[in-house]
Amino acid sequence: MLRIRNLHAGYSGISVLHGVSLHVAQGETVCLVGANGAGKSTLLQAVSGLIRPISGELRFEGQDLSRMASHRIVAAGLVQVPEARELFPSMTVRENLDLGAFALRNRLAAADIRNNRARLLELFPVLGQRLEQKAGTLSGGEQQMLAIARALMARPRLLVLDEPSLGLAPLVIKEIFRTLQELQAEGLTILLVEQNALAAMRISTRAYVLQAGRLLLSGTAEELQANDEFRRAYLGRDYKAKWER
Template sequence: MLQVKNLRCYYGRIMAIKGVSISVRRGELITLIGANGSGKTTLLTAICGLLPAWKGDISFEAESLKGMDPPAIVRRGISLVPEGRQVFAPMTVLDNLRLGAYTRYRRREHREIEQDIAQITELFPILGQRADQPAGTLSGGEQQMLAIGRALMARPRLLALDEPSMGLAPLMVEKILDTLVRLKADGLTILLVEQNAQAALKIADRGYVLETGKVVLQGDAGDLLSDVEVKRAYLGKDYEEFYDGRG
């Protein structure tokens, strides 16, 4: 469904992604993991058209995304849940959701849009209860739900999420990831960028490990989860022992 081949991204003269190739098949949940500065976010922004200066090839459903601006890519069916949520704080929850469907209003889908809002408030009941509240007054987890709901409003076929677990309580992380599993079961293809590698690999089909702009490991999520290298570098195995000791 999504094919990235030998992608190179630049910030000025600095090369942030140095020849990355990944593929996402229809119905898969793929995770990209890696430490800070490994290029995960850059990769996502390139796919979504927010970073125009890239070389190589990105194609979605056999169509190259080269030179397309974000609105065109959203219309093609890729939605991004940006890093740090980025909900529109002064606007109401409902307006945020409607903005997610921005590219659809021109196609006169008003009734479908209202139905989708109803569906999303079913998925995240809290958004329904707070529909008329400014998004900035929601808690972090609720804002993350709103960001996901907003991205879903564009009716994407591929949902790209940039660190949805960032800064959230463990219980809330679990809730968000559960939602992703549910969305996947409904047939949505998901590309999940995470620093919380363990949690991400547990729900993913396959994973890629990024390090300083390159893919250093890839494979089945289960294999990666048990891979010693990954454990050492990203999962922090001492971490678990630390918790076990306390529990």
Template sequence: MNERILEVKNVSFSYGPIQALDHVNFHVERGEIVALLGANGAGKTTILKNISGLLRPSKGEIFYKNEDISKVDAEKIVEKQLIQVPEHRQVFSTMTVQDNLYLGAYHHHKKTGKKEITRDIERVFELFPILEERKEQLGGTLSGGQQQMLAIARAVMAKPELLLLDEPSLGLAPLIVKEVLQYVKKLNEDFGVTVLLIEQNVAASLKIADRGYVMSHGSIVKEGTSIDLLNDKEVKEAFLGHTIT
């Protein structure tokens, strides 16, 4: 049996009177890309925020590398190499590309040292050559696709074992979406990063993922391999624009 790097057990969460998560259960095994699918408002971003410590579950437990992190502060979770790339990218717009990358290494820079961080930046530039070309450019002046690459690259500088990606293709042109998701696949294959991916482009995300879960109204309602979900009648009708007769 493969190692479960993440296990979400019976997690519930409410925004005041609104039940956003209702007994959510799923897991991610080390080395996987797992897609979390669902319509807007299904609870996908909320569960990521519960995992990364930005929100606290009202019920349930979240285990990361067999440790319950459901009450651990977000900055301590980052130190454990569980890193989230938020929706809308949120790069530091008035800082250069290179300084954004250095900030990604902030939590471990004293332990790691400047020489190794410089090597990490060189590896990131190998993965995202356009960022090396723009390294002195301010983050806010990059295109949407380049900002998304910078947000992912900054997360890579934090040395993630598990990377949470929230809608990396949001607002991007289809060709750029394909490019960004290929970078995610390369991160998984070449850097050994385990990925939990929320992505509005269901077909594209399932093509790079190993497995997937479907959320609806704060609960997991379906799970399966990527191939099974791509061929699932309900998934096709709900997300892929196919009507099955």
């Protein structure tokens, strides 16, 4: 579904990513792990058309993303939930949700958009209680749920999430990942960037580890759990006890 080959990307001509290659197959949840500054968000920005690659190949369902405008990438079915959520704080929850369907406005009837919104309010019941509330007044966890729901309004075939647990309380993180598992069960393909490696590995089919803009490790969740270097760097000494919770 998504294939990245020998990607070099960065800012102002300075490369942050150095020859990164990875793929995401339909129905998978693939996690991208790495420390701050490893290049994870740069990769997502390149995939979403927010920056142009210096060189390399970016393809989504056979389409070349390297020169495609970001709104066309969304319309093609690849939708990102950004790290900072990027909600419209002065607009209501309902208005933020409806903006998520903007790319589909010429392809879907208003009734279909309403039905999609109703389905997402079942997935995130708290948003149904806040429909006329300004997005900027929501809690951090509620804002993250709204950001995910807004992305789902675009009916993505590949959902990309950048640090969905960042700054959230443990109970809220648990709820966010439970929701991602529900979306998995429905067949949604997910590319997940997440520093909470333990939570991410629980739901991931495979994972890649970036270090200083280069691919360091890759494998299934089980393979990386068995890797001493990965365990020490990302799971901690008591990872077995945490994993079993």
